[in-house]
Amino acid sequence: MSKQAYMRVENIEKKFGPFIALGGVDLSVYPGEVHALLGDNGAGKSTLIKILSGVHQPSSGSIYIEGAKREFRNPRDAAAAGIGTVYQDLAINQLMSVTRNFFMGRELTSRFGSLRMDEMNQIAHDEMLKIGIDFSDPTQAVGTMSGGQRQTLAIARAIYFGAKVLILDEPTSALGQKQQMEVLKTIKRVRARGDIAIIFITHNEIHSRLIADRYTFLALGKVIGSGTKAELEGEDIRRLMAGGAEIKDLEQELSAI
Amino acid sequence: MSERSESDRLQREGWLQRMLRRPEIGSFIVMVLIITALAIASEGKAFNALGLKNNIAIISQLGIIAVGAALLMIAGEFDLSIGPMIAFAGMSIAVMMKWGLPFGLGEATPFLAFLITLAMTLAFGWIIGNIVVRSGLSSFIVTLAFWFFLRGLTEVCFRLINQNTNVSGLPDFKKESWFAEQMGGEVFGWLFDAWYWIGTKVSAGLEFTGDMTKSEKLDLINYLSFLNINRKMEQWVTGFDARLFWFILIAGVAWYVLARTQLGSWIYATGDNKESARANGVPVNRVKIGLFMFSAFCATIFATCQVFDTNSSDAAKGMFKELEAIAIAVVGGILMTGGFGSIVGVIFGAVTFGLVANAVFFIPWIDGAWFRVFVGTVLLAAVFANERIRKRITGGI
Known part of the structure; x- marks a missing residue:
């Protein structure tokens, strides 16, 4: 493929004291693609996304945005470079309205500091409609929304405020079946826009197969496999998911007990 | 596939139903009940010309500090130092009016005494706020410490400068000073x-x-x-006591800020979930420090009105006022956990509390201590009601 990667990271290492959380990770994400980042607990997924979103600084290695080397000293730097992260807790406040959540910290104000509430309601409604939810009343509290709808709100917010790389941290975990599908649909709609690169972090092999174009597998802080959907065989994905172990080995280990 | 979506599960409601679901409804009903009961028991005397003036005076007095306490509670923090702050500010102004400005800078005018006092109380608010946000300690403990600190400091200052823990019989400054008149005089004549x-x-x-x-x-x-x-x-x-003017001003500004401005959104966001507020770029710490200072400001206005109204002050001023302010805020529908509430509810709460506190003057056969019995009962009921509201909003029931 001749597409240019929006973001490319090279040989990222992160040490916490003597502990090597990441031991040289490469990753490229392309606009209009879903890049699934898979790995077991403790594989280094969280550390990697915290580096990409500016929360942690890498011990070594570099991040390139559209070919230019960038350093993220804090989350604001990352956000300015177009990295939008939707964490598992979504950074959403339950008691506040959809609109107030959508614009939290970035409210539209008139000259005297008062809120342009009607305009904000309209934008929140329209932006959520674009990726699939017709929310008739954006003044209602987020506490009344389902988990899937909250995901959509957080994603729509990240896109509206300029995310070119959308990092989704396990968006389908802790949701019911139907809501998981809603979230996957939302992700596909974002993908269909064609201008946003999505990093989809998940445990769930089935979900990743449904929507991912490209894969990176992490185990113990290293990339143990990566490639496009075509390059990886289905069986391969399952093996890599298990941290490189053969499923047969696991079966044997289990039956030995 | 059906065309139904999650959002359709939320019923559309009529005007009356929506009014009944408003968080202020509880405090509104209690207020109406109290007004009716008081009117009957006092044979209307509570609402004749003088009764209204006296009731409004105490309602305004309580309302001023309750608004400060309420904003802070919406942002998720408590301030137990309101009462001692009142005593300190009252001491500071009264002592300056009697003994002159500090460091022998000459005679004090009411306005100058107020400004110097305000600078000190705002500094205390700033220190309290900084300790709370930097240490991450509960504001309950930090402001409890300042409760003792300021009560003690007030008494020590009184004794050192004045040899006595009260200043009384100051000349009536209202005649010559527009500022004293604006704080302790009458308005809406x-x-x-x-x-x-x-x-x-x-x-x-x-x-x-x-x-x-x-x-x-x-x-x-x-x-x-x-x-x-x-x-x-x-x-x-x-005329009404000038406190009414300050109550209207402070409550009006607080209402506008909370309901209509970016700062208001930040106050709600801070109290609801401060981590997600911070992740979205809300300056959580600055919001909290600012509100501790606003609470100190409200206490200072309370004290200034008191000093220039009575031309006196003593070390016991503001006793229990922090607890009353918090109680009013809770009865007004502010959640103990923050993130929710409105100034309108707090105004209803202040009216209710003011009327009940004053009731003993209009109903001679009643024991004044019933006031506290009432406060306790209503407070407990309000906490239960608020909890229900919170659960309903967050989908917990």
Whole structure:
């Protein structure tokens, strides 16, 4: 493929004291693609996304945005470079309205500091409609929304405020079946826009197969496999998911007990 | 596939239903009940010209500090230092008015004494706020420490400068200082003038005559008191306490900020979930420090009104006021956990508390201590009601 990667990271290492959380990770994400980042607990997924979103600084290695080397000293730097992260807790406040959540910290104000509430309601409604939810009343509290709808709100917010790389941290975990599908649909709609690169972090092999174009597998802080959907065989994905172990080995280990 | 989506599960409601679901509804109903009960028990005396003035005075007084406490609670913090802050500010102003400015800088004017005092109380608010946000300790403990600190400091300052823990018999500064008049004087006199004018029209022809029995005279006095006319047939009450002006101003600004501005959104966001507020770029710490300072500001206004109204101050001023302010905020529908509430509810709460606190003056047979029994009962009921509201909003029921 001749597409240019929006973001490319090279040989990222992160040490916490003597502990090597990441031991040289490469990753490229392309606009209009879903890049699934898979790995077991403790594989280094969280550390990697915290580096990409500016929360942690890498011990070594570099991040390139559209070919230019960038350093993220804090989350604001990352956000300015177009990295939008939707964490598992979504950074959403339950008691506040959809609109107030959508614009939290970035409210539209008139000259005297008062809120342009009607305009904000309209934008929140329209932006959520674009990726699939017709929310008739954006003044209602987020506490009344389902988990899937909250995901959509957080994603729509990240896109509206300029995310070119959308990092989704396990968006389908802790949701019911139907809501998981809603979230996957939302992700596909974002993908269909064609201008946003999505990093989809998940445990769930089935979900990743449904929507991912490209894969990176992490185990113990290293990339143990990566490639496009075509390059990886289905069986391969399952093996890599298990941290490189053969499923047969696991079966044997289990039956030995 | 059905066309139904999650959002359709939320029922559309009529106007009345929506009003009944408003968080202020509980405090509104309690307020209406109290007004009715007081009107009946006092035979209306609580709402004649003087009764209204006296009730509004205490309502405003409590309201001023309750608004400060409420904003802080919405942002998720407590301030137990309101009462001692009142005592400190009162001490500071009264001592300066009696003994002059510090460091021998000469005579104090009311406005100057207020400004210097405000600078000190705002500094205390800033220190409290900084300790709370930097240490991550509970504001309950930090402000409890300042409760003791400021109570003690007030008494020590009184003794060191004044040799006595009270200043009384100050000259009446209201005559010469516009500022003292604006804090401790009267406002909205035109309202009572108009009331009196209407009263004279309504009561035209009525007068006290020699052949009236004592009870007839009492009845007439009672009647005239509702027309703002005293027993000499002159205007009875000339205006509300200036506190009302400050209450309206502070509550009005707080309401506008909370409901209509970016800062208001930040206050809600801070109290709801400060981590997600921070992740979205809300300056959580600055919001909290600012609100601790605002709480100190409200306490200072309270104290200034008190000093220039009574021309005195003592070390016991503001006793229990922090607890009353928090109680009013809770009764007004502010959640103990923050992130929710409105100023309108707090105003209802202040009216309720002010009326009940004053009730003993209008109902002679009642024991004043019932006030606290009432506060305790209503407070507990309000906490339960608020918890229900919170669960409903967050989908917990």
